[in-house]
Structures are given as C-alpha cells and as structure tokens.
Amino acid sequence: MRKVVATPFHDTPVGVLEGRVTGLTGLSVSLNGMRDFTGVGDRVSIFGLDGRETDAEIVAFRGDTAIAMPFGGLEGIGSGCRATFRLFDQEQRKRRAGGTLIVNNAWQGRVLDPMGRPIDGKGPLPPGGDPRRLHASPPEAALRARLGPRIDLGVRVLNLFTTCREGQRLGLFAGSGIGKSTLMGMLARNTDCDVAVIALVGERGREVREFVEDDLGPQGLAKSVVIVATSDSSPLMRREAAYAAMAVAEHFRDQGKSVLMLMDSVTRFCQALREIGLSSGEPPATRGYPPSVFAELPRLLERAGPGLVNPDGKAGQITAMFSVLVEGDDHNEPVADAVRGILDGHVVLERKIAESGRYPAVNVLRSLSRTVPGCNSPEENALVQEARADLSIWEDIQDMVRLGAYRAGNDPTADQAIRVIPSIEAVMKQSRGEAATIAESFDALRGALSSSGQA
Numbered sequence: 001m002r003k004v005v006a007t008p009f010h011d012t013p014v015g016v017l018e019g020r021v022t023g024l025t026g027l028s029v030s031l032n033g034m035r036d037f038t039g040v041g042d043r044v045s046i047f048g049l050d051g052r053e054t055d056a057e058i059v060a061f062r063g064d065t066a067i068a069m070p071f072g073g074l075e076g077i078g079s080g081c082r083a084t085f086r087l088f089d090q091e092q093r094k095r096r097a098g099g100t101l102i103v104n105n106a107w108q109g110r111v112l113d114p115m116g117r118p119i120d121g122k123g124p125l126p127p128g129g130d131p132r133r134l135h136a137s138p139p140e141a142a143l144r145a146r147l148g149p150r151i152d153l154g155v156r157v158l159n160l161f162t163t164c165r166e167g168q169r170l171g172l173f174a175g176s177g178i179g180k181s182t183l184m185g186m187l188a189r190n191t192d193c194d195v196a197v198i199a200l201v202g203e204r205g206r207e208v209r210e211f212v213e214d215d216l217g218p219q220g221l222a223k224s225v226v227i228v229a230t231s232d233s234s235p236l237m238r239r240e241a242a243y244a245a246m247a248v249a250e251h252f253r254d255q256g257k258s259v260l261m262l263m264d265s266v267t268r269f270c271q272a273l274r275e276i277g278l279s280s281g282e283p284p285a286t287r288g289y290p291p292s293v294f295a296e297l298p299r300l301l302e303r304a305g306p307g308l309v310n311p312d313g314k315a316g317q318i319t320a321m322f323s324v325l326v327e328g329d330d331h332n333e334p335v336a337d338a339v340r341g342i343l344d345g346h347v348v349l350e351r352k353i354a355e356s357g358r359y360p361a362v363n364v365l366r367s368l369s370r371t372v373p374g375c376n377s378p379e380e381n382a383l384v385q386e387a388r389a390d391l392s393i394w395e396d397i398q399d400m401v402r403l404g405a406y407r408a409g410n411d412p413t414a415d416q417a418i419r420v421i422p423s424i425e426a427v428m429k430q431s432r433g434e435a436a437t438i439a440e441s442f443d444a445l446r447g448a449l450s451s452s453g454q455a
Contacts, residue, residue, distance in 0.1 A: 013086035019066070021046065021081040027069055027235060028279040029056060031083050034066040041135065043099060044068055044085045048076030056083075057099070057236055060280035067280050071115075071236050101244055103251040104129035108195060111212060111226040114240035119228065120212075132247040134240065138302040145306035145315030150375040151258070152438050154190020155183070157362045157428040159441040160384060162347050162369040163376055166258055167306040167317035170369065171266075171339050174349035174361075175329040181207070182432055183349070183360045184262050185215025187321060188224055190435040194257040196224040199245030202238050202268030205230040215432070231268075235279075238272035246303050253307045253316035261304055261320040268325065270297070270335045286334045294338050301342050331366075345369035358429050364391055383445050387424055390449075393417040423448035 019033030029046065038044070038058055046054045046068070054077065056068040070077070101116050104126055111120035118125055138144075148166030153159055164170060174180040188196045198216070200208060208228055212221060225248050229241035242263060249261045263269070270293050277290035285291050304320035322343065324336050329351060340346050347367045354361035365388065373381040394417045400406040401418060408415055427444045430436065436444070 013088055015087040017085040017087055019044075019083045019085070021077060021079055021083060022065065023079060024074060024077065026279045027074070027275060028059070029068045029070065029074070029077060029083075030062075031058075031066040031068055032064065034058070034083070034085060035061075035064045037087060038066055038085055041099070042085060044083050046070065046077055047082045047084075049078050049081060050076040052076050059276055060282075062281065069234070069236050069276060069279060071234055071240070073234070099134040099240075099243075100131045101134055101247050102129040103132050103248050105252075107225045107248065109222050109224070111208075111228060112244075114227060114229050114237055114244040116244065130251055132251050134243040134247050135299075136247065136250065136303065138299070139306070139308050143308055145309045145317075147306060147371065148258070148315075148317050150371075150438065151319055152190075152192040153187055154192070154435040154437070155186055155360060156430055156436045156441040156444060157360055157364065158187075158347065159436065159438045160427075160445055161362070161364045161388070162345055162367050163372050163438075164319065164345075164369060165371045165375050166319050168345065168369070168371055169301060169304050169320040169322065169343045171336075171343045171346040172321055172323040172349065173326055173331055173336055173340070173346055174323065175326055175351055178349045178351055178354045178361050179359050180323050180325075180349060181211055181264065182215055184264055184321065184323065185211065185217070185220060186360075186430075186432060186435075188216055188260065188262060189220035191260045191319075192258075193260040193319065194223070195252045196220070196260040196262065197245050197249040197252070198224055198226045199241050199261075199263040200226065200228045200230075201241045201263065201265060202231045202233075202272065203228065203264065205232065235272040235275040238268060239276065242266075242269045242300060246300060249318045249320075250303065250307075253318050256310065256314060256316045259316065259318045261318050263320070263322045265323040265325045266297075266301075266339055267327075267335050269300075289334060294334075297335075297338055298342050301339070344371065358425060359432075360428075360430065362428065364388065364428070365395065380442055383442060383449060386449055387445060389413075390417040390420050390424060394421045420449055420451060423451045 017037050019031045021029055022032045023030040040058055042058045044056050046056050054070045054072050056070040058066050058068050060067040106126045110118055113119050151164050151166045227241050227245040229238045249259045252259045273293045273296055274289050277292050282290035304318045307316040309315050324339050326336050327333050345368050348363045349361045350363040393414055397406055397414050427448045
C-alpha cells in the first residue's frame, strides 16, 4: 500500500498544518503556527474573509513568524485569517521544494500563465506530463556537454557579427521602443531550432496579443511555448514566469532537442525580485536592489546552455536570448552590468540607429559573441574583421564627411570605408518578415565588400 501512495508527485498529504495571519505589511503576509514544518519556498493557502483561497509562497522568517507573499492580490485577507500547508513525506517534500510544474509536449503552440494554465482561449491542456522543479539547479559544470555547432538565427546582422552556437547565452541590451520585441519575434520564427520557449515577464497587457499575433505570427507560435505574466501581476507571478519558462525549456532539452529560450526581460524579473526582497525585510543596496537579486541572477541564467551528456554522447541544448531593458539607455546600470558578466555575449540595440531607420538597430561595434571566431571559417572571420574595420573607421570620420571637411585620397582606408558603408548598411538592414540563413548572410557581406573592387 505504501508503494502505491508514494508514487512520484502523489497529491495525498500525510497531514495539514494550520496557521493564522497575524499581520500584513506592504505586499507580504505574516503567518504564525508554521514553524518547524515549513521553509523558504514552500507554498501555503490563505483563506480570506470573503472565503476566497489565495496561494502564497514563504519568502522569509522573522523569529517564529513566516513571511509569505501571495501570488494574487491581498484583497479580503486580514488578521486572523486561516492559512494551511499540506504536509508530505520526506521524499515528496524534496521533489516539491520551491514548486513544480507538470510540463507536456502538447504545450507547443499555446500561451500559458506561470502556473501552466492556458490563457489563449484555445481550451484546456491535455492531462499528464513531466513534473519539473521550478527552482532546479543548473547541470553539474563538469558533466554538462560542450557548446554545439553554430545555430542559424535567421537574422543577417546577428549571423554575421555575433555568430551563435547551440547552447550559447546572449543578452539583448536595449532601451524602450528600439525594436527589441520585433527582433525577438524574428528570432522565434527564423531560428533553426526544434522548439522555442518565450517568457514575457512584466509585459504590458495590451502588447501580449500584438507580440503573439504580429511579431511571433502563426509560424513562430506553432513551435513555441509562450509564458506570460503581465505588469499588473504580483511580483511572485512575474518572478515565476521566468522560472516556469526555464523549466519548460529544460523539459524539451532533456529530450535531446535544440531549444531556443527567449526572455523579455531580465530587468523586470529583477524588479520583481526587488519587490519581494524589500517586502520580506531585506535592506536595499545597489540602486535599491537588495543583495539577493544579484545572487539569484546566476542561478537562473546558468540553467540555460548545454544539458548533461547522454549515454549516446549527445546532449540537448538551450540557446538563450535574455533581453535587458536598460534604464535611461544606461548600459552600465547594475542589472545590465551583472547580466553582461554572466552571459556568453551581448547584442546592443541603439536608439540612434533605430531613429535612422535601420532595423534591427544593432550596434555592431558594441556587440560581441564570445564564441567568435572559433565557430567560423578563416575566410568568414576575415570578412567580418574587414567589415568591422570599415564600420569603425566610418564611425570616426562620418561627421567630417557630412560636413565636407574630408577630402578623398587623403587616407586609402577611409576612402575604402566610405565606398562600402552603404552596401554594409544594406546587408544589416532586414524587414520583419524576411529571413536569411548563415550562408546567405556571408554571401551578402562578401558581395557588399567586393562592391569596392577590393574583396
């Protein structure tokens, strides 16, 4: 009988612990009666004065008092309200620590909330699936696979100047309104992967359908799982959107698949962590962010990348693109600086380039992939280095040229840059519905450089 009851993730508790709400401060609830049986990350149920049940997570302890934060609103919760915690045996408790998500392959093509509930109006999800821990640890560093071959992103400027390998993690750094969402939609549609997992963390509610229907489109949605927590959601729901998306990506990666993980944005994830930390009593540190934010970032970001090597020598890969919404276009603000140090490269979108009408508005000279030049051929590396040199020279002399202060023939390298820059700019420009393979991208750059007669 015990064997039947103890099947993995059974829902039969061995008992129910009951406590009471003793106070509310900001976004947090103080609970008594939970000591000795609960820990940080455990889920409790709070029953409001109106009879409504609200799920909450324990985020801290002050003495014998547990500090919990609800996944929903605090309306109807008052002092004296009942709180319950389901007690499971030790084995089940280990598996449930921090929450679990039952992931199903049929989630592809669906839009879900962080709890795995459909919000796209397409009906219920099929039952069953693989239980995944939301707060899982990254694979062991010495046992996980190496990066795979280079992956076709379908975007010329990225294929050329920030060439990416399977399992690599890149950051997309941009201010608001520079085309970040459009670029992520292009990546989801065009990247050569088996499945795409997209986390919209703290997104504006009105923009969700626009992203799904316009930026992602039917083609992109068909191979994607979209996890959404809008800006009006509780901090816990916004935080859980990132963890849920990572759990879904790990589910497909462990099947040996090539997964593209897109998160928009890490900044809003950190803002949710800041609200949780401050409400639980943490002191503010760097620009109001408590220390736990910068401890939590690598735990999430390190989960992306190569999986463990299977007995057949192969491994699934999570190729990740994490967008960072830089405040006031300050690329050295704390979140951007921390993320840049963790990831394997960065792509900088610049407002000045977007205002000139060139999309994607990637500043090639400020963008970097740490796997280049190792994943390109010597001839391809030479093409990229020549194009970068021309772009760098043009950046130095463009004001002089436009003012008429530069005279042709004074500097052969400057003359070369002036001749080829229009062609290079044309190669980097790409419309939303256009796709380009890696081979096509290098062919286009080769043609642009040869237009000067010197390639």
